[in-house]
Amino acid sequence: MPAMADETLFQLLHTQVVAAAYGAGRGSGDEGLRAGLTVLEGMGFRVGQGLAERLPQGALAFREELDTIKFLCRDLWGAVFGKQTDNLRTNHQGTYILQDNNFPFLTQMAWGQQYLEEAPKFLAFTCGLLRGTLSSLGIESSVTASVTSLPACKFQVVIQKA
Amino acid sequence: MRKKNKNKNNKNLNASWLKPYSLLQNYPLYIRSIPAEQELKFHYTVHTSLDVVDEKVSAMGKALVDQRELYLGLLYPTEDYKVYGYVTNSKVKFVMVVDSSNTALRDNEIRSMFRKLHNSYTDVMCNPFYNPGDRIHSRAFDNMVTSMMVQVC
Numbered sequence: 001m002p003a004m005a006d007e008t009l010f011q012l013l014h015t016q017v018v019a020a021a022y023g024a025g026r027g028s029g030d031e032g033l034r035a036g037l038t039v040l041e042g043m044g045f046r047v048g049q050g051l052a053e054r055l056p057q058g059a060l061a062f063r064e065e066l067d068t069i070k071f072l073c074r075d076l077w078g079a080v081f082g083k084q085t086d087n088l089r090t091n092h093q094g095t096y097i098l099q100d101n102n103f104p105f106l107t108q109m110a111w112g113q114q115y116l117e118e119a120p121k122f123l124a125f126t127c128g129l130l131r132g133t134l135s136s137l138g139i140e141s142s143v144t145a146s147v148t149s150l151p152a153c154k155f156q157v158v159i160q161k162a
Numbered sequence: 163m164r165k166k167n168k169n170k171n172n173k174n175l176n177a178s179w180l181k182p183y184s185l186l187q188n189y190p191l192y193i194r195s196i197p198a199e200q201e202l203k204f205h206y207t208v209h210t211s212l213d214v215v216d217e218k219v220s221a222m223g224k225a226l227v228d229q230r231e232l233y234l235g236l237l238y239p240t241e242d243y244k245v246y247g248y249v250t251n252s253k254v255k256f257v258m259v260v261d262s263s264n265t266a267l268r269d270n271e272i273r274s275m276f277r278k279l280h281n282s283y284t285d286v287m288c289n290p291f292y293n294p295g296d297r298i299h300s301r302a303f304d305n306m307v308t309s310m311m312v313q314v315c
Contacts, residue, residue: 049287053283138252
């Protein structure tokens with residue numbers, strides 16, 4: 001079942017990518033933490049750009065912003081994580097919240113709240129991924145993530161108005 | 163809104179032209195023509211066709227049509243050439259210029275050529291050594307374009 005193995009492989013790779021971003025003496029403390037997050041987010045951004053070209057094969061041109069975000073929730077999440085986001089909220093003024101109650105990168109550390117502080121490192125790549133995909137599709141945005149209780153997390157997308 | 167433009171000009175008898183345009187400033191990502199001497203003329207043709215592409219795209223945006231295709235079809239016929247367009251979701255535009263005397267090229271073929279172009283461009287995009295917005299130097303892409311133009315000419 002090659003499809004099932006894909007997700008595990010990507011999760012394992014992602015874990016290593018996070019470790020590599022913080023290993024090799026990149027520095028501890030806030031400075032190092034920020035540097036690592038930037039690296040991960042940048043990586044995700046470039047991957048998102050490529051994904052934006054490859055994924056919508058056969059999909060028709062998006063008519064409006066909401067369509068694009070829905071595409072993220074369904075197709076992008078489906079392709080990368082094998083599931084869809086659980087909830088999408090918007091204030092109809094350019095802010096969208098994508099909620100995932102069982103985020104794959106967080107499930108392995110989700111027994112209790114012990115690793116809550118480490119969670120941002122595992123969300124940075126995905127933030128970049130979302131930003132990169134949107135950017136390729138013509139939408140400039142800023143994406144942040146927040147976790148209150150593992151393994152659920154929320155990604156907040158704020159569209160930059162020109 | 164960012165605009166990327168990729169132009170491919172394909173001329174039947176002697177000339178093929180490929181020209182991709184890229185974002186914001188609408189500059190070309192890739193240009194190819196057979197033969198190479200007539201490039202300047204094609205530059206002009208393709209550049210003016212960008213306006214038509216924009217028209218079509220914005221027209222589609224306003225129409226309450228469920229289906230929005232990526233293939234734009236015949237943009238406009240000039241006395242010598244026919245110009246075809248295709249735009250991707252990431253606003254990359256492909257423009258193809260074909261000699262009018264080539265009547266053998268049917269719509270289906272043009273569509274499949276654009277599809278191949280799109281697929282090759284996607285591969286270029288996913289190449290980690292390629293920075294989005296740069297000119298395309300990929301050999302695989304070149305080979306694909308060459309084989310396509312040879313097929314037509």
